[in-house]
Amino acid sequence: MDTAERDHRHARATDLLDGLADRDVVAVAITWVDHSGITRVKSVPLRRLPDAAANGVGVSPVFDAFLLDDTIVAGRHAGGPVGDLRLHPDLDRITVLAGQPGWAWTPADRHDRRGEPHPQDERALARTMTDRLAVHGFEVKAGFEVEWAVGHGGTADFRPATTGPAYGHARQVELSDYCVDLVAALAEQDVDVLQFHPEYAPGQFEVSTAPEDPVHAADTAVLVRETIRAITIRHGMRASFSPKVVAEGVGNGGHLHVSLWRDHRNLFAAQDRPHALGPDAESFAAGILRHLPALCAIGSPSVASYLRLVPSHWAGAFAAWGVENRETALRLVEGRDLEIKSYDLSANPYLVIAATLAAGLAGIVDDARLPEPAEVDPVHLADARRLPTSLTEAVRAFEDDEVLAEAFGAEFAATIADVRRGEIDRFADASPEEVARVTRWRH
Known part of the structure; x- marks a missing residue:
């Protein structure tokens, strides 16, 4: 993801802030679903959404090896403590949650720190x-x-x-x-x-x-x-x-x-x-x-x-x-x-x-x-x-x-x-x- 794209994403998210604040949004839940079918989340205060959109939110790739009960398998390509991914919220899908006052939600795409898609990103594979x-x-x-x-x-x-x-x-x-x-x-x-x-x-x-x-x-x-x-x-x-x-x-x-x-x-x-x-x-x-x-x-x-x-x-x-x-x-x-x-x-x-x-x-x-x-x-x-x-x-x-x-x-x-x-x-x-x-x- 180049600088121009990051700037564009930052500007788009900034444009959303006032509308979300007017609907009493305080924080944004950024979710992905792991290989075991569990929805995982990282959240940011509303004011941090532009930064999250531009630079992502840090998350370990270890979640690729999580089981449904949160134990971690020692997989061939996942399960270790090393590495970092970035959750990039999909601003087109951001939704104010009617059942959780104060919250908005958006699904994430998982990228590496260089902005390249993570090879085990489930949403990217569907796309x-x-x-x-x-x-x-x-x-x-x-x-x-x-x-x-x-x-x-x-x-x-x-x-x-x-x-x-x-x-x-x-x-x-x-x-x-x-x-x-x-x-x-x-x-x-x-x-x-x-x-x-x-x-x-x-x-x-x-x-x-x-x-x-x-x-x-x-x-x-x-x-x-x-x-x-x-x-x-x-x-x-x-x-x-x-x-x-x-x-x-x-x-x-x-x-x-x-x-x-x-x-x-x-x-x-x-x-x-x-x-x-x-x-x-x-x-x-x-x-x-x-x-x-x-x-x-x-x-x-x-x-x-x-x-x-x-x-x-x-x-x-x-x-x-x-x-x-x-x-x-x-x-x-x-x-x-x-x-x-x-x-x-x-x-x-x-x-x-x-x-x-x-x-x-x-x-x-x-x-x-x-x-x-x-x-x-x-x-x-x-x-x-x-x-x-x-x-x-x-x-x-x-x-x-x-x-x-x-x-x-x-x-x-x-x-x-x-x-x-x-x-x-x-x-x-x-x-x-x-x-x-x-x-x-x-x-």
Whole structure:
């Protein structure tokens, strides 16, 4: 980053100060999401925002080796005490937080001290994969579904905050003020919510956001989650985004919706094609399907993920696709988009975007074709292919996947594997109950 760019960023941030101060902002939270899916933060007083924009905020690269419980693995390319990175706030995304009076938020790009992108910056990788598709003439729109359970409890227990039935209006009535405050906060932050509703598990809710640029979709997923957390705390409750809140229950998903566009036309809405799938959209979906086992190491990246990713729980446990089939990992929403149901919220949304787009682009390049869609629960099909049943299997598939290896680069891919194996070792002798307990309030 040269002097002219630093001066430009300083001036832009300076221009924002008065408007933010008029909205009573005192400090700015600058966040990134680590490889374990935890949102980390450095904050600056409002007056220091121009300096942060121009020069970044110092942070150790050791966070690339953090596990979900804050232990640090001794990785091949991360985990030591040496080095320094700079967090550069994205001034285009700065948002006054409705659920945290006095605060604004912005996502960060991680650079080295010379201003070059950090080779393990998750947000930069998502941007790179988005740009690669653009080079081929494609635009992608994406949006996340965020599920969470509202409850009470400490490290040892979870007690749902509502007794209302699954999808029941009674649940929403019991927490009516909470629900209104949450929807209002998201609206105040310009988050375009498509729908909000109670979900299946005790105390569980879901928010779905509108499709947008893939990197911004990942930003929005972070903003939505932290807004939910803040509003829930202000109402005297806690929010769990864990893939498995309680070992015997239904977990939280983090489904990704993607659509492929060219010349302002949605290629998943080709009305003259079977299931409205244009040829490039089919290839894009086929690429994702082909690489789903390896994608599990990114989109289902925790030990707890495999307590959730089981058949006949609408979790998408099979490497299959279907038209409006909620048991296949890929659900085609005919005429609109592709939903990837196997992902959950222990995942880093930027890595989810990056890996999914890399797989989809590989499908386009290879002119890949989809098999016949599954028209029943795949558990009843003799040739149905299960996705990995453990994080160990997923990491092996990731390391064997040449497309993802090229997309991530050797250093980044090795660190992902090191961090995943660190979590595997952390829970090597743990029961499902202990895995759920440790994971419950982390993400």
